[in-house]
Amino acid sequence: MIIHGITIILFLFLYVIAIVIGRSRNLFAAVMLSGIFSLISACLFVIMDAVDVAFTEAAVGAGVSTVLMMIVLNLTSDRESPPVQPKVFPLLVALLTGGVLIYATKDMPAFGDPEALIHQSQTTNHYLWHSFEESHIPNVVTTVLASYRGYDTLGETTVVFTAAVAVMLLLGHVRESETPPKLINDPIALVGAKMLIPYILLFALYVQFHGDFGPGGGFQAGVMFAAAFVLHGMVLSPKHTLKAAPALIIEKLVALGVLLYAAVGIYCLFKGGNFLEYDVLLSHGEKPNPHGQHIGILLVEAGVGLTVFAAMLTLFYKFALRGKA
Amino acid sequence: MSNIIEHLPVLQIVVPLVAAPTIVLFRNSTLSWILAVLASWFCLFGSITMLNQINGGGEIPTYLIGGWDPHVGIVYQVDIANAFILTLLSGISAVVFVYARTSVRDEIPEAKHHYFYAALLLCFTGLMGMAITGDAFNIFVFLEISSLSGYALIAMGRNPKALTAAYRYLIMGTLGGTFILLGIGFLYMMTGTLNLEELSHAVPHYAETSVVRAAFAFITVGTCIKLALFPLHMWLPNCYTYAPSVVSAFLSATATKVSFYVLLRAMFMLFGAALIAQAKIFLSFVIFLALIGIFMGSLKAIGQDDVKRLLAYSSIAQIGYMVLGLSLDNADGLTGAIIHLFNHALTKGGLFLVMGCFMYRLNSTKIKDLAGIGKKMPLTMLAFTIGGLSLIGVPLTAGFISKWYLAMGALQAGMWWLLVLILLASLLAVVYIFRVLEAAYFGTPEKEHDVEEAPFSLLFPTYVLIGSTIFFGIWTEPMLGAARKSAELFLSSGGAL
Amino acid sequence: MNFIIAASSATHDASTIGGHGTFHYILIMALMMTGIYLILSRSNMIKSIIGLNLFQVAVIMFYVSMGKVEPGTAPILMAEDVPHAEHDGHHDEAHDADSHDAPPAAHSPDPKKDVELGAHTLDHSKKVTVGPTTSKVSKITYSNPLPHVLMLTAIVVGVATTALALSLVVRINEHYGTIEEDELEDKGVLI
Amino acid sequence: MSILEIIGSVFLLSGTLVCIIGGIGIVRFPNFFARIHAASVPDTLGAGLCLLGMVVLTCGLSPEQGYDAKLIALIIVKLVSIGIFIFVTSPISGHALAKSAYRDGLGVEPEDDAKSQTQEGAS
Structure with missing residues (x-):
């Protein structure tokens, strides 16, 4: 199987970035490079046909992580003290793990080999050739995410909820910063943001509901909703965004998203099916009930979008409103 | 009522999972405590009914989540081992959540109570999810839920060192979790399925391939980080010492136990004897690690001045016992390991609850501050004594049963020298327990303690756990039967050596 | 750079790098090693x-490259695999079923039949020219x-941990x- | 190679060329504010040209490759919206960067750069 030239170039970029992150002592550069690392890996995902993963990695990996890290750099310090002495133990661990990994490649099926085992398995067979029959949704990833393995996604929404609760626990009490954050009255950025915010929100809605037909879904849409509010908070000041979306309401939305998801599952219980069995929704008894699946997946993705939006916004509030130590 | 029984496996997870966001929604401290207690009691009754159903020879039908077949969706196949661990988890949490009322009001600022209870419930949900699931990737998802809430809970300790302890635990825990994810990926790559049942049938076909061996290595190392086995234990002492007392009690009695269950499930069900048979040196290496863990943990415990840190190091030693039982790879040894998992959870949970009583009254658990406390807080000190005896493994206590089966397992495996080492390690336990007792009963405090006995709301749950170490020490049949059946299940599924 | 060169040449001489087909995985594994080295060696938090x-992005890349089928495209069913998408709402089940029944009979266990858990239907040896990822119809x-799907979860878990x-x-x-972890260790705070 | 493909690839090549020139500019320009010009202006033009090239290439797609007219129109609309988005954000971000640098008191002289370099220390 030939390796595309572009893949080799992108991997070269990734190595260069990883090494520069390791060596550069300016943390600001390291954070920006980690954002670029995520973006280039998103490009690699597109080359490997994982469009949903690329979308999420770009939105969540490059977007949210980089913004949070930069705010934390602003709160702490963006200089790294010179390394005391080169540590041998980490290199040993890395090489040992690498050794086991490369030993593992001895019997691995070749990259992209259609006869590889996972492409032959019943699971893949069912997902690719029977998911449309059962849910009338072209994007197989959305069907698998929300319906076949919907329980995993419930667990994942709970992970986002846990992160929000954990950050509320740790940074909950907003310390009034001694030095009020200086208002950056930059009219040009303000006008630009005002022009962009409505389209970001519109595109987020498009992504939320387009998840059935193309790459998209709850996670990416939730992050983009939050990105619009974060942009507003960055350009004006987090206090203005608080007027638009008060922190208490947002905290309740985080909980409501998870409850919506679990409520859909429990409702299926009351309707006589198993947990998260959408076939019983709106059903008149026929087994593959695409309409029930449609409604179930729609509601579930809405729950995910709500939780992710509110959680990312809570993270931004808790970090941005934190007074400088 | 009947369909609740039928949906019991999934309700065990959904009820606490729904309770956590409801708590955050209502933001009221008392309501949060009530919801937490109700959720854990529901899970306790649920898992007891499941345990009785299976113990009575019944078979819990495979629960298809979303109504999909096993090779398409996620399923719960509850067997005796699942039910055993679930009962332990919900039992411990039922007691600890009742205890949490006064202890949390004393140690956590009022504004954060509901977040604290939500995080406690999420940790409980994550652990239950790991214990019950029949899908490999689902283990990783619930592992992350329990770990993330665990980090936040530990960081809530009053002492600022809790923050650095939580940070160190986060870095090592995430490294462990990602290793487990990598191991699951390798297994999926070679077998094309994520269902544990199908994996346990498919993996032996590929046991010789390097991919499955690498998967075995990554999953074992990842789980051992979470388990705090000897070389990977650095995070545990600080975490249990500086965490709030409720969190130390809850995590010490449940988190490492579920990781041990996952290790058991992986080593025996997934990889089975085919792989372990080839890795003879691996088993002896694990025995070697377990022994070092036991002796290093006990010796370090002797040298500690803070009783909570002493108990944390003793936890590392007790985990060494469990892994020792696992690596003996015979029925008695494995039964000893599983029943020790149960007994140690009760004992260590009870002892940390006692520490919570001291924290409530004296705001310190240092040995010099506990000097002469036996006179002022006799009931609390009595509870510590009983717990200490069970830790040592004195007859009539639960600790003795597990030491007994470990010894039988060692003899059956022909390693009589192991018997001597187990007894020697128990002596070390005697030393560090009596150091505390001697200070508490015979020590003379610098200034007279003006404290009175711990409140009833703290003492009653403590005595429930401490009493249960005696109860299960005498009436061993229910739990021991379940432990023996689980051991036989593990050995038979993997195929004994 | 040394460990990357060492890693790629250690087990594969130049000739089989492309041939054996796992060179792509080795590129990803070198990234994982870099990630682990960065975590453990740097004192700055x-x-x-x-x-x-x-490290987590590298593991995600490993999973995704495991799922890639060389001549394949993104798992979004194209027009002709979607039976009569422009049909007027109702689908006659009969027609629908036979035109898109299970993939090539050679390998198609009938999914509707309740799969008994024990028997493992796939075996490694049988080579199938047209894998199930290519239905004989499309x-x-x-x-x-x-x-x-699994990696959508892993990315969100990664962000939550960060x-x-x-x-x-x-x-x-x-x-x-x-x-700085070193300064914290000097203060005796972090062991 | 149909005529449309040739035009498309010419646009793409010129776009990439402009971006490369921008990259060289970032490396060689003396002070911070000159570098901002090298960073934001060529990239906006380069991205615009590449998008134009892609639009021309999609026009060249033929129905038997599975792209009917509706799909081609959708792709072109998406490309044009990306173009508008870049034309709005890229200059603004360049401006915001320059404004915040100026407000932090970064001078125009090369030694101001050196001062910030010394803070950087041996990187």
């Missing part, structure tokens, strides 16, 4: 968190959707004034 991110092969780690770093910085 934020650098360790970035290293954690790199010309298009698709990549495997399952790793993509957010939690950063809030810990902020709190530690407020108490101890530094985000």
Whole structure:
């Protein structure tokens, strides 16, 4: 199987970035490079046909992580003290793990080999050739995410909820910063943001509901909703965004998203099916009930979008409103 | 009522999972405590009914989540081992959540109570999810839920060192979790399925391939980080010492136990004897690690001045016992390991609850501050004594049963020298327990303690756990039967050596 | 750079690099090693968190490249695989079933039959010219959707862990004034 | 190679060329503010040209490759919206960067750069 030239170039970029992150002592550069690392890996995902993963990695990996890290750099310090002495133990661990990994490649099926085992398995067979029959949704990833393995996604929404609760626990009490954050009255950025915010929100809605037909879904849409509010908070000041979306309401939305998801599952219980069995929704008894699946997946993705939006916004509030130590 | 029984496996997870966001929604401290207690009691009754159903020879039908077949969706196949661990988890949490009322009001600022209870419930949900699931990737998802809430809970300790302890635990825990994810990926790559049942049938076909061996290595190392086995234990002492007392009690009695269950499930069900048979040196290496863990943990415990840190190091030693039982790879040894998992959870949970009583009254658990406390807080000190005896493994206590089966397992495996080492390690336990007792009963405090006995709301749950170490020490049949059946299940599924 | 060169040449001489087909995985594994090295070697907490991110993105890349089928496209069913998408609402089940029944009979266990758990239907030896990812009816092969779903979870878990780690770093910085693990160890705070 | 493909690839090549020139500019320009010009202006033009090239290439797609007219129109609309988005954000971000640098008191002289370099220390 030939390796595309572009893949080799992108991997070269990734190595260069990883090494520069390791060596550069300016943390600001390291954070920006980690954002670029995520973006280039998103490009690699597109080359490997994982469009949903690329979308999420770009939105969540490059977007949210980089913004949070930069705010934390602003709160702490963006200089790294010179390394005391080169540590041998980490290199040993890395090489040992690498050794086991490369030993593992001895019997691995070749990259992209259609006869590889996972492409032959019943699971893949069912997902690719029977998911449309059962849910009338072209994007197989959305069907698998929300319906076949919907329980995993419930667990994942709970992970986002846990992160929000954990950050509320740790940074909950907003310390009034001694030095009020200086208002950056930059009219040009303000006008630009005002022009962009409505389209970001519109595109987020498009992504939320387009998840059935193309790459998209709850996670990416939730992050983009939050990105619009974060942009507003960055350009004006987090206090203005608080007027638009008060922190208490947002905290309740985080909980409501998870409850919506679990409520859909429990409702299926009351309707006589198993947990998260959408076939019983709106059903008149026929087994593959695409309409029930449609409604179930729609509601579930809405729950995910709500939780992710509110959680990312809570993270931004808790970090941005934190007074400088 | 009947369909609740039928949906019991999934309700065990959904009820606490729904309770956590409801708590955050209502933001009221008392309501949060009530919801937490109700959720854990529901899970306790649920898992007891499941345990009785299976113990009575019944078979819990495979629960298809979303109504999909096993090779398409996620399923719960509850067997005796699942039910055993679930009962332990919900039992411990039922007691600890009742205890949490006064202890949390004393140690956590009022504004954060509901977040604290939500995080406690999420940790409980994550652990239950790991214990019950029949899908490999689902283990990783619930592992992350329990770990993330665990980090936040530990960081809530009053002492600022809790923050650095939580940070160190986060870095090592995430490294462990990602290793487990990598191991699951390798297994999926070679077998094309994520269902544990199908994996346990498919993996032996590929046991010789390097991919499955690498998967075995990554999953074992990842789980051992979470388990705090000897070389990977650095995070545990600080975490249990500086965490709030409720969190130390809850995590010490449940988190490492579920990781041990996952290790058991992986080593025996997934990889089975085919792989372990080839890795003879691996088993002896694990025995070697377990022994070092036991002796290093006990010796370090002797040298500690803070009783909570002493108990944390003793936890590392007790985990060494469990892994020792696992690596003996015979029925008695494995039964000893599983029943020790149960007994140690009760004992260590009870002892940390006692520490919570001291924290409530004296705001310190240092040995010099506990000097002469036996006179002022006799009931609390009595509870510590009983717990200490069970830790040592004195007859009539639960600790003795597990030491007994470990010894039988060692003899059956022909390693009589192991018997001597187990007894020697128990002596070390005697030393560090009596150091505390001697200070508490015979020590003379610098200034007279003006404290009175711990409140009833703290003492009653403590005595429930401490009493249960005696109860299960005498009436061993229910739990021991379940432990023996689980051991036989593990050995038979993997195929004994 | 040394360990990358060492890694790739250690087990594969130049000739089989492309041939054996796992060179792609070795490229990803070298990234994982870099990530682990960054986590453990750097004393600055934020650098360790970035290293954690790199390691998790590398594992995600490994999963995704496991799911890639060489001639395949993204697992979004194209027009001709979607039976009569423009049909007027109702589908006659009969027609629908036979035109898109299970893939080539050679390999198609009938999914509707209740799969007995014990028997494992796939065996490694049988080579099938047209894999299930290419249905004999449609010309298009698709990549495997399952790793993509799993990785959506892993990315969100990664961000949740990063957010939690950063809030810990902020709190530690407020108490101890530094985000360097070495300085914290000197203060006897971090063992 | 149909005529449309040739035009498309010419646009793409010129776009990439402009971006490369921008990259060289970032490396060689003396002070911070000159570098901002090298960073934001060529990239906006380069991205615009590449998008134009892609639009021309999609026009060249033929129905038997599975792209009917509706799909081609959708792709072109998406490309044009990306173009508008870049034309709005890229200059603004360049401006915001320059404004915040100026407000932090970064001078125009090369030694100001050196001062910030010394803070950087041996990187």
